[in-house]
Amino acid sequence: MRTATSRRQFMTLLGVSAAAVSCGTAVGGGSGKQTKKLRYQGWAGQVTLPELAEDLGYLDDVKLDWVGNTISGPQDIQSAATGQIDFGGAFNGAVVKLAANGAPITSVISYYGSDKRAYNGFYVLEDSPVRSARDLIGKKVGMNTLGAHSEAMLDIYLQRHGLSQDEIDKVEPLVVPPVNTEQSLRQHQIQVGVLGDILRDKAVAKGGVRPLFTDFELLGAFSAGTYVMTDRFLRQNPDTARTFVTGVARAIEWARKRPREEVIARMTEVVKKRDRKEDATPLKYWKSFGVAETGGRITDKQLKLWIDWLAERGDIKRGKVTASGLYTNKYNDYRPTGTSSGSPAPSATKTRS
Known part of the structure; x- marks a missing residue:
């Protein structure tokens, strides 16, 4: 049976306080110099889109700094919210829950979803x-x-x-x-x-x-999770954020357009090169990242479904957050032609009630 204990555990996991968030660290901005190193958590035996983007050279001079693995999206974004890492990814419902608890985070790009091949x-x-x-x-x-x-x-x-x-x-x-x-x-x-x-x-x-x-x-086909960064990190490191988001968007489309065998071979090499004592064999079953929108662009509907679900469960108060206030596409310069412009892409205006 579903118990109050399990609900409390989840509430504790995502109920990060404003005080805890304020203690998080962010590099850059204050000194006028933006960080070029992004701390993150990986997944054992898997290659994340940022890892693929880095290997493809899409992150330019921005480097990833692996600090360990996770098996939980909510834990990953809480670590991002408290400044232990610089970006984290989770199911959009977890993102909504964390934001509704006062964490100043913003979704910047979709990174996984469900389609006929990935589900x-x-x-x-x-x-x-x-x-x-x-x-x-x-x-x-x-x-x-x-x-x-x-x-x-x-x-x-x-x-x-x-x-x-x-x-x-x-x-x-x-x-x-x-x-x-x-x-x-x-x-x-x-x-x-x-x-x-x-x-x-x-x-x-x-x-x-x-x-x-x-x-x-x-x-049906839908993007289910987004990468988030803190509002503070985005203010202090806008160019780094743009490089990261656009690089991940390019990796999404590279994987979508290339033959499956080529993508698998590339990811297998990534696992071998990073030498984390992992088994790369399961990668041969990879089929798709499942991201529905071109370049991982975020839309209101991706978040509104989970706002309504959480409100019905009583996990958040109705009206506490709005879908448009939880994300931005302004750091995503990916264009369908595969080129990036110097100006921001159209985006939702981020506001939080």
């Missing part, structure tokens, strides 16, 4: 009796973190299939590291496991599992 599936064993939403009552669903993308998809799926809130509360989402999800499912420690992209295709290739539903089936 998160809720998988069960082939012989599982779970075949409908109602069958999930009393079952355990393993996902990488609570209160984020996977739990949102689960809630929407259950609501659309007519379950009451009391029934939904009897479905138990559990935190399971993505690399352990398949094993936990096969060992019957959980009844449903959320698997995405590489880990999903690897499990499917082994056989014995089937999807109950996917987020692509639920919502």
Whole structure:
């Protein structure tokens, strides 16, 4: 069952206080010199878009500084909000929640999403009796973190299939590291496991599992997560932010346009060169980053869906934030021709209530 404890844990994770944010460090600006080094967290066995952009030479003189790995988008953006890293990425619902708690952050580019090739599936064993939403009552669903993308998809799926809130509360989402999800499912420690992209295709290739539903089936193609930077960092390092965002946008389109085999080969080389004692084998299952919009440009609808979802859950107060106040495209100079202009692209005016 969904407990008050799990909700409090999620609230604590994203309920970063204004005092904590004010203690965060930001380099540049004050001395008139912008930082050229961006601290970030990676994902074991995966190549993020900023890492790909750097390897392709799209970040120019801006360098990435890896400080460790994460398995949680909410943790990643909280680290960005408190100045432990310079950018972080998460499911847009987590971004909304953090901003609504007073963190002065701004989304600058979309970096992942769902499409017909890249999606998160809720998988069960082939012989599982779970075949409908109602069958999930009393079952355990393993996902990488609570209160984020996977739990949102689960809630929407259950609501659309007519379950009451009391029934939904009897479905138990559990935190399971993505690399352990398949094993936990096969060992019957959980009844449903959320698997995405590489880990999903690897499990499917082994056989014995089937999807109950996917987020692509639920919502169609959509960009689901954004990279954020603090407002302070953006004020102090606007040129660095522009280089970063535009470089990531170029990497999105490079991966979209190049043959899949070429993208996989490039990312495999990135993993080998960074020498973090990782297994690059799962990369052969990569298909797409799933970003829906050209160059990762952000739109109101990407955030409004989650503002409404969080308000319905009672996690944020209605009217606390607006979609247009959470993001900007002004640092994204990517153009469909593949060239970048010197002037900012059209953007939403960022305001926060």
